[in-house]
Amino acid sequence: MTIIGLTGGIGSGKSTVSRRLEAHGVLVLDADRVAHELMERGRPVWRAVWEAFGWAVLDACGALDRARLGRTVFGDPVALGRLNALVHPAVRAALRERTAAAAAAGVPRVVWDVPLLIEGGLYREVDQVWVVYAAVEQQVERVMRRAHASAGEARRRVAAQWPLAAKVAYADRVLDNTGSEEDLARQVDALVAAWGAS
Numbered sequence: 001m002t003i004i005g006l007t008g009g010i011g012s013g014k015s016t017v018s019r020r021l022e023a024h025g026v027l028v029l030d031a032d033r034v035a036h037e038l039m040e041r042g043r044p045v046w047r048a049v050w051e052a053f054g055w056a057v058l059d060a061c062g063a064l065d066r067a068r069l070g071r072t073v074f075g076d077p078v079a080l081g082r083l084n085a086l087v088h089p090a091v092r093a094a095l096r097e098r099t100a101a102a103a104a105a106g107v108p109r110v111v112w113d114v115p116l117l118i119e120g121g122l123y124r125e126v127d128q129v130w131v132v133y134a135a136v137e138q139q140v141e142r143v144m145r146r147a148h149a150s151a152g153e154a155r156r157r158v159a160a161q162w163p164l165a166a167k168v169a170y171a172d173r174v175l176d177n178t179g180s181e182e183d184l185a186r187q188v189d190a191l192v193a194a195w196g197a198s
């Protein structure tokens with residue numbers, strides 16, 4: 001089993017790469033999606049977050065309100081650290097378990113799609129690191145378009161993360177998303193085709 005860690009920055013094109021890999025039948029485990037599942041009402045992570053942050057982060061139905069939770073931790077490194085300490089270990093455990101199950105079923109490779117792969121240290125557990133790269137201005141423009149954010153807001157969100165150039169230093173493969181989405185898809189196709197040849 002080969003584990004590929006796929007990462008990038010906000011708006012760099014990571015989800016676009018994941019979707020293309022899935023279209024090729026590659027197993028992709030999306031850390032954000034796993035986190036959503038683990039935070040569903042009644043699950044241990046939901047309970048731990050509620051106990052840590054109180055009623056204010058629940059909606060009227062008792063589900064975690066991710067927007068409120070985001071506002072609670074935004075700009076507060078201590079609160080963000082507490083939240084991450086509750087969620088990240090559970091996500092990591094789920095990724096490992098699902099990967100072990102896939103390996104036992106004979107799946108040859110899995111892609112872990114993890115926004116904070118490098119910052120959180122999970123890159124040490126993968127066989128290859130793939131970084132999706134775009135220029136800062138392209139990230140800003142794509143975040144504005146996708147999230148209908150203002151330029152200032154998009155810029156703040158990009159600036160809050162590690163610069164992509166720093167992540168590239170950890171990469172075994174860099175997917176260059178400074179061109180069109182078709183260019184990016186062609187790079188994914190070539191990497192998948194190379195597996196077929198090996």
Ligand code: ATP
Nearest residue numbers: 008009010011012013014015016142146179180181
């Ligand atoms: P996030 O981590 O914020 O979800 P991401 O890295 O997963 O970001 P995507 O969701 O793949 O990024 O892409 C962000 C937006 O930019 C999407 O609307 C996508 O369609 C668009 N996009 C991606 N690549 C390109 C490209 N090469 N040219 C133009 N738009 C692009």
